[in-house]
Amino acid sequence: MSEPDRTKLPIRRPSFGGVANRTLAGSEPDWNLIGHVEPPAGAPNVLLVLIDDAGFGNPATFGGPIATPNYTRIAEGGLKYNRFHVTALCSPTRAALLTGRNSHTVGVGSVGEFAGGFPGYSATLPRDCAPLPRILRDNGYSTAAFGKWHLTPDGQQGPAGPFDRWPTGWGFDYFYGFLGGGASQWDPCLAENQKIIGTEPEYYDKENPYYFPDAMAGKTIEWLHGVRAQDAHKPFFVYFSTGCSHAPHHVAKAWADKYKGKFDQGWDKLREETFARQKALGVIPADAELTPRNEAFPAWDDIPDKLKAFYARQMEVYAGYSENADHNVGRVIDAIDELGELDNTVIIWIWGDNGASMEGTITGSFNELTMQNGIPLTDEMQLQLSERYGGMEAWGGELMDPHYGAAWAWAGNTPFQWGKQVGSHLGGTRNPMVIHWPERATGAGGLRSQFTHVNDVAPTILDIAGIPIPSSVDGIDQEPMHGVTFAGTLTDPAAPERHTQQYFETVGNRAMYKDGWWLAMRTPRIPWVLTPQALKPYTPGVWDPDADPVELYYLPDDYSQAHDLAAKHPEKVAELKELFWAEAERYKVLPLLATLSTFFGMLPPLPEQARFEFRGDVQNVLSGMIPRIYNHSYAISADLVIPKGGAEGVIVAEADHLGGFSLFVADGKLTHTYSMMGVFIYRQQAEEPLPAGEVNVRMEFAADAPKPATGGEVTLFIDDRPVGKGRMDHTVPVRFSGYAGMDIGRDNGGVVDRSYEDKKPFPFTGTIKKVVFDVKPHLTDEDEQQLHAAAHHGDTAHALAE
Amino acid sequence: MKFDDETTDVLIGGYMSKQAAMQDYEAVLASGGYLHGAVVVSKDLNGNLSVEQTDHMVREGAAGLGAVGFAVGLFAPPLLAATAVGAVIGAGAGKLLHHRTASKLEEQAGATIPIGGAGLIVAFPHSAAAKVVPAVTRPIKKVVGEAEGHHVQALKGAIADAQQKMAESGA
Numbered sequence: 001m002s003e004p005d006r007t008k009l010p011i012r013r014p015s016f017g018g019v020a021n022r023t024l025a026g027s028e029p030d031w032n033l034i035g036h037v038e039p040p041a042g043a044p045n046v047l048l049v050l051i052d053d054a055g056f057g058n059p060a061t062f063g064g065p066i067a068t069p070n071y072t073r074i075a076e077g078g079l080k081y082n083r084f085h086v087t088a089l090c091s092p093t094r095a096a097l098l099t100g101r102n103s104h105t106v107g108v109g110s111v112g113e114f115a116g117g118f119p120g121y122s123a124t125l126p127r128d129c130a131p132l133p134r135i136l137r138d139n140g141y142s143t144a145a146f147g148k149w150h151l152t153p154d155g156q157q158g159p160a161g162p163f164d165r166w167p168t169g170w171g172f173d174y175f176y177g178f179l180g181g182g183a184s185q186w187d188p189c190l191a192e193n194q195k196i197i198g199t200e201p202e203y204y205d206k207e208n209p210y211y212f213p214d215a216m217a218g219k220t221i222e223w224l225h226g227v228r229a230q231d232a233h234k235p236f237f238v239y240f241s242t243g244c245s246h247a248p249h250h251v252a253k254a255w256a257d258k259y260k261g262k263f264d265q266g267w268d269k270l271r272e273e274t275f276a277r278q279k280a281l282g283v284i285p286a287d288a289e290l291t292p293r294n295e296a297f298p299a300w301d302d303i304p305d306k307l308k309a310f311y312a313r314q315m316e317v318y319a320g321y322s323e324n325a326d327h328n329v330g331r332v333i334d335a336i337d338e339l340g341e342l343d344n345t346v347i348i349w350i351w352g353d354n355g356a357s358m359e360g361t362i363t364g365s366f367n368e369l370t371m372q373n374g375i376p377l378t379d380e381m382q383l384q385l386s387e388r389y390g391g392m393e394a395w396g397g398e399l400m401d402p403h404y405g406a407a408w409a410w411a412g413n414t415p416f417q418w419g420k421q422v423g424s425h426l427g428g429t430r431n432p433m434v435i436h437w438p439e440r441a442t443g444a445g446g447l448r449s450q451f452t453h454v455n456d457v458a459p460t461i462l463d464i465a466g467i468p469i470p471s472s473v474d475g476i477d478q479e480p481m482h483g484v485t486f487a488g489t490l491t492d493p494a495a496p497e498r499h500t501q502q503y504f505e506t507v508g509n510r511a512m513y514k515d516g517w518w519l520a521m522r523t524p525r526i527p528w529v530l531t532p533q534a535l536k537p538y539t540p541g542v543w544d545p546d547a548d549p550v551e552l553y554y555l556p557d558d559y560s561q562a563h564d565l566a567a568k569h570p571e572k573v574a575e576l577k578e579l580f581w582a583e584a585e586r587y588k589v590l591p592l593l594a595t596l597s598t599f600f601g602m603l604p605p606l607p608e609q610a611r612f613e614f615r616g617d618v619q620n621v622l623s624g625m626i627p628r629i630y631n632h633s634y635a636i637s638a639d640l641v642i643p644k645g646g647a648e649g650v651i652v653a654e655a656d657h658l659g660g661f662s663l664f665v666a667d668g669k670l671t672h673t674y675s676m677m678g679v680f681i682y683r684q685q686a687e688e689p690l691p692a693g694e695v696n697v698r699m700e701f702a703a704d705a706p707k708p709a710t711g712g713e714v715t716l717f718i719d720d721r722p723v724g725k726g727r728m729d730h731t732v733p734v735r736f737s738g739y740a741g742m743d744i745g746r747d748n749g750g751v752v753d754r755s756y757e758d759k760k761p762f763p764f765t766g767t768i769k770k771v772v773f774d775v776k777p778h779l780t781d782e783d784e785q786q787l788h789a790a791a792h793h794g795d796t797a798h799a800l801a802e
Numbered sequence: 803m804k805f806d807d808e809t810t811d812v813l814i815g816g817y818m819s820k821q822a823a824m825q826d827y828e829a830v831l832a833s834g835g836y837l838h839g840a841v842v843v844s845k846d847l848n849g850n851l852s853v854e855q856t857d858h859m860v861r862e863g864a865a866g867l868g869a870v871g872f873a874v875g876l877f878a879p880p881l882l883a884a885t886a887v888g889a890v891i892g893a894g895a896g897k898l899l900h901h902r903t904a905s906k907l908e909e910q911a912g913a914t915i916p917i918g919g920a921g922l923i924v925a926f927p928h929s930a931a932a933k934v935v936p937a938v939t940r941p942i943k944k945v946v947g948e949a950e951g952h953h954v955q956a957l958k959g960a961i962a963d964a965q966q967k968m969a970e971s972g973a
Contacts, residue, residue, distance in 0.1 A: 306939070381942055387819035388847070388918045657847065679818070681917035683849060754847040 004037065008472040009130065009138040011037050039140035039235055040466035044437065045345040046136075046237045047336065048457070049329050050097065051322070052090065052148060052246040055356035055427070057271070057414030058322060062351070062432045063278030064412070065262060065270060066319045070330030071434060074347055076445045078436030079490065082283050083555075085453045086353050088421055088428035088506035090181055091123070091150045093353040093454050094241070098151075098170065099131045100458030100469070100481035102503070102587040109505065109588070110595040111181060113154040113624060117602065120588035121595060123153045124165065130473035132458040134171025136237045139467045142227045144174040146220045147241040149191075150181045154624030163194050172239070176219045179622070182368075182738050183243050185212040185250035185321075186398040187656075187749035189620055189741040198620035198741060199749040204760070209398075211252070213244060217328040221335040228339055235465075240332060244325035245318060247357065247368040248401035255320030256313075256396050263315040264308070266300025267411040268293065270315075274414040282447065283432075284415060289562035291417045296526050297407040298362060310383045310392060314364045314404035317396035343438040346464060348457060352431035354506075355419040356412035360403035361528045366395070367658045368403040370677045371528070373734045374708075377679070379405075385679065398750060401658055406528060415560040423506030424522040424551075426561050440464070441490040448489045450497040451513070451555075455483030463487045482587070503583040508538065508545075508593045512580040518561065519576035520551040535599050545592055546577065598789065606788050612773040614652070619748060620741040626654055627773040629701075631708050631733055631787050634776055636663055637698035639769040644692045647766030649746070649759075651697070655737035656750035657681070663699050664747075665690060665764070666756065670716050670723065672699045673753040676730045683753070684714045684726035695719060701728070706783035708733035708790045733790065744771050809928035810838065811948045812960035815941030816921055820844035820852070822940040823920035827854060830924050835933030837926045844920035925960065 004011045018030035059068040061075050062082070086093040091111040092103030099106045104120035106129045115123040125131065133143045145167045152165045157179045167175035176192050183189070186209070187199045202210035220240060227236055244251075263270060271290065278284045293299065303311060329349065336342050361371055363379040366386040370377055377385070386392060389399040396402060406419075413419045413427035422428040433452070435441065462469055463485035471478055488495035504511040508523040525534050537543060552566040552573055566573050584590050591597075612627040627634075638651045646668045653662035658678040664671050668689035674682045690697070698717040703710040709730055716724035740749055745768050746761040756762045817823040820842070827842045842854040922941065926934045928948060938944060945967040949959025 378942075380940065381818055384818035384822045384940070384942070387821040391821065678918075681847070683917065755849055757848075 003040075006040075006139055007468050007470050009135065009470045009474070011138060037138065037140040043139075043141075043235050043465040043467070044439065045235045045336070045341055046141075046461055046465075047332065047345055047347045048097075048237070048239050048461075049347065049349040050094070050239075050241045050353055051325055051349075051351045052242055052244060052353055053357040053420065054245045054322060054352035054431070055409065055412030055414070055419060056352070056416060056430055056432055057274045057278070058245070058356065058412045059326070059351050059432060060277075061434070062283045063274050063281050064414075065259075065274060066322045066326075067258075068323065068326040068351075070326045070333060071349060071351065074333065074349060074436040075434045077438060078347070078434055078444060079441060079446050079448050080283060081433040081435065081448045081450075081452060081489075083449050083451050084350070084431060084433040085429050085451070085502065085504075086350070086355075086431050087454065087504065088354045088423035088509070090246075090353055092506065094149075094151055095125075096453075096455040096483075097350075097457050098133065098239070099125070099129050100455050100462075100483045101129055101479060102455060102482045104505070104588045105129065105479065105482065108151065110507075112150045112152055113181065114595065115153040115155075116594055116597055117604065118588075118591060118594045118597070120590070121597075123151075125151075125170070126479070127474065127476050128479045130470060130478060131170045132461065133167075133237060133239065134473070135462065135467065135470060136465070137171045137173060138473075139465075140234065142231075142234050142236045143172045143239075144220070144223050144236070145172040145177065145239040145241065146175075146216050146223075147177040148181070148183070148243050148246070149175070149177055149179045149241070152179045157191075157622045158196065158625055161194070166191070166194060168193055174223055176223075177216065177241070178243065178739065180624070180739055182246045182248065183212065184248055184401065184739055184750070185243060186210065187740070188212050188243070189622060189739055189749065196620045196622060196741070198743075203749060213242065213324055213328045216240075216242070217331040220332050224332075224335055224339065237461075238332075240329065242325045242329070245322045245356075247360070247403035249314075249317050249321045249396055249403065250398075250401075251317060251321035251324050251396050253393065253396065255324050256317040257320070258323070259316040259319040261312075262319070263312045266303070266308070266311075267297075267315075267407040268300045270411045271414045274411070278415065285559045287557075288415060288559040290415045291560050291562050293410070294417065297410050300407075307379050307383065310379065310386070311364065311405055311408075313392040313395050314360075314402065315408045317402065318404050318408065321396065345437070346461070347434075347436040348461075349434045349436070350431055350454070351433070354421070355416075355428040355431065356409035357403070357420040358406035358409045358418075359420065359528055360405050360409070362406055364405035364408075365403050366400045367678050368401050369659055369735065369738060370679065371403075372738075373659075373677055373732060375677060375679060389678070399657070417561060418522075418527070421507050421527040422509050422522060423504040424509040424511045424520040428506065428509075429504055429511070435490065437464075437490065443491075443493060446493055448493060450486060450489050450495065451499050451502075452486050452489075453483060453499050453502050455481070456486050456499055457483065459483045460485045460487050464490075501579075501583075503580055503587065503589065505584065505589045505592070507595045510580060510584075510592070512576040512583065513555075514576060514579060516554055516556045517572055517576060518553045518555055519566075519573060519580070520553065520561070521545070521548050521577075521580070522551075523548060530599075535596065538593055538596065538600075540600055543593070550577070552576075601789070603789055606784065610775045612775075614744045614771045614773075615769070617745055619743045619746070621743070622741055623655060623735060623737045623739060626736075626742045627775055628791060629773065629775055630735070630791060631703070631706065631710055631731070632775050633701055633703040633712065635698055635700045635774045636771065637696060637774070638663070638771045640690075640695050640697060641767035641769065642690050642692045642695055643766055646689065646692070647764065648762075649764035649766075650743070650756075650762045651764055651768060652742065652744050652771045653747035653752050654742040655740035656752055657754055658750075659732060659736040660740065660752045661736070662747055662752035663697075664753070664756070664762065665766075670697050670699075670718065671753075672714060672716060674714075674728055674731070675736075675752055676728070676732055677736075680728075680730050682714070682726060682728040684716055684724050686716050686718065686723040688718075688723055690718060701731075703731075706787055708787075744768060809948055809950055810960045811926050811928050811931055811934075811946055812963070813924040813926075813935060813938060813944065813946045814921065815923075815938055816919070816943040817844075817941055818919060820846070820920045823922045824854065826922055826938045826940050829937040829939065830922075830934055833933045833937035835926055835930035835937070837924060837930070837934065840922070840924040842920060842922050845917050847918055849917055
């Protein structure tokens with residue numbers, strides 16, 4: 001059979017080459033009809049691994065303090081890349097990785113949850129940018145994705161889809177993981193293909209508790225075995241995208257305890273130690289310099305002694321969590337090795353998608369969502385709240401959703417400045433990459449220092465597979481890929497640098513790279529601060545981006561961006577500034593700060609739906625899709641049938657004890673528990689038991705005022721008769737959870753009220769006919785509009801932390 | 803001229819964890835300062851209340867302190883509205899009343915101490931303040947009230963003063 005035209009996808013089926021007469025007499029079959037597209041001869045398997053929220057200076061392979069034996073063994077058998085670049089934010093890096101294009105061009109200038117009204121920020125993949133998995137699948141690969149996705153808009157993560165924004169819609173035959181930006185590693189609300197499957201049953205096994213990283217590797221291996229059981233030769237493309245090391249930093253205590261005492265020296269000293277190891281390993285140039293600490297980060301010596309152990313534990317857990325990710329990637333690699341296919345599998349392993357995350361703010365948090373909800377807590381408060389949920393030894397366990405302090409992230413990005421969200425500097429844009437391909441790559445253990453970018457990965461994979469970048473997909477002419485292949489570096493350490501120009505933009509922080517020169521244009525805002533005062537300078541009509549301070553670096557001589565040359569080379573500054581604007585226009589970056597547009601009044605239309613009915617056994621409604629009760633008066637009512645002997649269990653529950661609500665029946669009485677992010681927990685209970693038979697129960701919250709985090713009065717009703725009441729002084733202004741779901745008739749995963757922990761998921765033993773949410777409108781349009789704005793400000797803050 | 807021993811101080815501390823309150827409670831006991839009494843009330847995540855108290859108040863007799871209730875403001879995050887969650891604490895006199903005192907505490911504090919929160923109340927003569935107050939290092943919020951005398955009325959007055967300060971500080 002002749003080689004098909006692969007430039008137009010899907011590849012056309014071969015026309016019938018046989019003979020079909022009126023009867024079988026004289027007819028000749030054409031067996032090509034029942035075949036399937038074959039990849040080009042010699043096309044290798046591809047394992048693409050992406051670690052989350054990690055920095056250049058984290059893994060030991062690149063001089064960091066975290067043991068990464070599998071990353072090191074793959075590096076020793078392959079190649080290390082020390083000038084590989086990402087976008088400084090989760091979703092944009094993933095979009096660029098999987099499309100080979102600049103993230104803004106494919107609508108992902110910001111994160112997946114945030115679907116804005118400008119082309120670069122719509123979170124919606126244009127049809128003229130067919131992604132890598134689709135191209136590989138259409139060329140005969142088996143494709144699967146495991147782990148974090150983060151490319152589906154918030155409101156499209158349910159059974160109504162649309163599914164072209166889900167992994168299967170991007171070309172993956174199989175998906176097992178979570179759609180959002182982060183997930184509990186103990187009780188994640190998971191998706192499989194096109195269904196939200198929620199928390200796995202193994203979660204309830206106390207002897208062998210579920211742990212997502214283990215399950216993710218297990219599922220990957222199971223899928224590989226299945227593919228090979230069916231087809232011994234079909235190449236696979238596996239995208240293994242860990243939830244680690246994104247918050248919540250969840251790992252078994254034994255993993256964290258391996259690092260006991262390893263961070264007592266603090267982040268300043270840790271940076272120096274990491275830097276020395278990087279030099280010794282040769283992963284950074286001998287003349288590289290360690291950049292100084294920005295005053296946004298506290299000195300370790302200024303941390304009160306009584307809190308140092310608390311801070312050190314945060315990093316111990318992060319390190320154990322990260323080492324566990326290395327372990328589980330190693331399991332997948334071992335499985336490929338056992339199949340006898342390691343030599344012909346290209347492993348591309350990128351350690352971090354945006355540098356390490358500074359979103360834990362200075363203090364770190366027992367519950368990362370406290371920060372996204374704008375609840376300021378001191379480090380002493382954080383410590384006490386962690387004690388409430390088990391103390392430092394339980395940091396990383398099921399009862400907390402922790403994130404470490406920002407200075408640990410800064411240390412994880414050694415030797416660079418800044419980190420995640422700061423697209424102007426290397427701390428947020430340069431991550432380690434290792435490539436392993438024994439069959440073709442040469443110079444095992446070598447270092448490659450060509451400038452490479454995450455949008456180069458897709459064209460490189462296609463290049464080495466012998467698959468052209470398609471010019472047409474589904475009849476739609478395709479935007480060329482913006483990245484370029486670096487396949488030449490696999491065999492030639494001196495291969496010419498092909499990626500010579502690249503813009504960067506994240507939340508207004510931007511950079512322009514060209515031929516070694518890097519112009520950094522950082523908005524002078526602390527990345528984790530989104531207060532009105534901090535945002536005021538960026539008001540439309542006030543902000544002049546060209547007036548932002550600039551820094552100029554020449555990277556061939558200054559690996560870490562330690563020497564600002566802007567004053568010496570004003571002509572280069574001007575040239576790169578102009579080039580940035582041209583690139584920004586070309587790749588749909590404009591308008592700048594579209595990521596924050598909601599803060600400046602650019603809001604989507606007000607939602608019209610105020611009444612939500614749930615009938616039957618609806619479960620695992622993802623956190624971005626629950627009725628928006630925040631900051632409003634609202635009622636939750638349920639039509640129940642109570643058997644003669646009484647009933648117990650959950651009527652409806654959202655999320656868990658670290659933020660959520662549950663309306664349930666305990667001891668025969670209607671009870672409502674509301675967790676304000678685990679900081680304040682309110683409980684109201686009826687003063688009389690529920691009667692048998694058909695009954696309507698209702699919980700009403702009367703907000704004090706139409707304002708974020710409003711307090712208010714709770715009243716419980718049975719058949720319209722008040723039977724209990726209580727007050728909630730503070731309510732959740734933005735979002736209960738980044739990952740836990742809402743369930744009717746039970747409380748899946750971690751429970752909201754710990755008093756029924758032993759009975760979880762505490763299914764309702766009566767009958768629930770329906771549950772109705774009625775979000776009461778406020779009196780004036782102005783109030784409603786203000787709350788709408790506040791909700792979107794919060795969503796943006798949440799999204800930026802994912 | 804009154805002596806420090808003739809002024810009663812009451813320190814109220816609010817905490818987000820029982821561990822933090824207990825740590826300060828133990829530090830107070832070890833401070834070497836003379837105490838009229840100290841109480842920790844906390845509520846775990848299941849809503850179960852627990853009370854820890856010294857016998858000092860009982861030992862000293864405290865001249866029939868009886869049931870004295872007051873509210874403890876726990877803390878107030880700056881961006882959110884002020885809160886006034888609290889604990890109602892009582893105290894009884896006489897060794898035989900110790901059990902009843904604890905029961906009374908549980909009964910009265912049960913309705914108002916927040917789930918997961920804790921409060922520490924320490925009563926001491928003003929002369930002991932230099933030892934007692936610095937020992938309390940972990941409260942989210944801490945106030946000290948005072949009143950002249952060292953009997954029931956003084957304790958009530960000091961409690962009222964502390965309450966007032968807690969309220970004024972935004973609790």
